[in-house]
Amino acid sequence: MTARIAIVTTLEMSVPDADEDLLLPLLPEAALVAWDDPAVEWAAFDVAILRSTWNYHDHLDAFRAWARRASSVTRLLNPVPTLEWNTDKRYLADLAAAGFPVVPTTFVAPGEAVPDDAVVGLGAHLVVKPSVGAGSNGARLFDGDPDGAAAHVAALHAQGKVAMLQPYLAEVDTAGETALIYLGGRFSHAARKAAILSRDMSWETGLYADEKVVATTATPAERDLADRIVAALPGLGHPDLAYARIDLLPTPPGPVVLELELTEPSLFLGLDPEAPARAAATFRALLPLP
Ligand SMILES: Nc1ncnc2c1ncn2[C@@H]1O[C@H](COP(=O)(O)OP(=O)(O)O)[C@@H](O)[C@H]1O
Ligand SMILES: [Mg+2]
Incomplete structure (x- = not known):
């Protein structure tokens, strides 16, 4: 064929x-x-x-x-x-403007200084990562080390990258990150990813970081947030999505968006016995009639 x-x-x-x-x-x-x-x-x-x-x-x-x-x-x-839109995490600002809870983020472009209140306000555990990145490339955790964080911002700037500063949302250490997978706009299944960053690890080489991922059931709050985002995407200029993955981190008041994976997400099809056939049917349905 x-x-x-x-x-x-x-x-x-x-x-x-x-x-x-x-x-x-x-x-x-x-x-x-x-x-x-x-x-x-x-x-x-x-x-x-x-x-x-x-x-x-x-x-x-x-x-x-x-x-x-x-x-x-x-x-x-x-x-x-x-x-x-999706290959640069500055889209998080658009999601926040649309009323969705996202990880609090300060973006610092090359040539800009890190605002003092960003480091102080975000707390002692700080994540610094590039606004364009995937597979955890360039993402690092700084624990009570603002100088180290500033040096990593400078290193990203030297590569021409916009740096993102976020508080380390420590619930990820116990509850993990939840990825909700949508095929053709419909919820398919969910995955739980263990925390990737740690104090003594910097992950800089290879295509992607090793991830520990298992099947999970999204909580009602996670499902509600991800459903509302997927429903809002056409109105934000993003109709016709073959697939979407919404990655959420837990916080005491409720889940927040870590990232929206609309470009090349792993769909973790192996975690749900029905998911491979669901994906095949979704993709086949995109074909024009012969
Ligand atoms: N603010 C944060 N709090 C806790 N963990 C984080 C935070 N930002 C990133 N991480 C960890 O780093 C990993 C990679 O960051 P992410 O924003 O998902 O970028 P990528 O596009 O590289 O996947 C996440 O899966 C998560 O384990
Ligand atoms: Mg990610």
């Missing part, structure tokens, strides 16, 4: 990821192709679905340029305006 669906990865992935291993056998009309492979003819596919393009944050301009080119000859999902 000629492939009509491109499942998009990167040349830097030597083998399919766990989701692709489960999905591809259920989707014979799909082929695994790399966004950074110049030989791919994107026009040959009816639909191209971003999946394991996990090196994009190191090549953001090239990735965005490729996405615009590909989307002019095939249906690229998620859509380009969503990718452009």
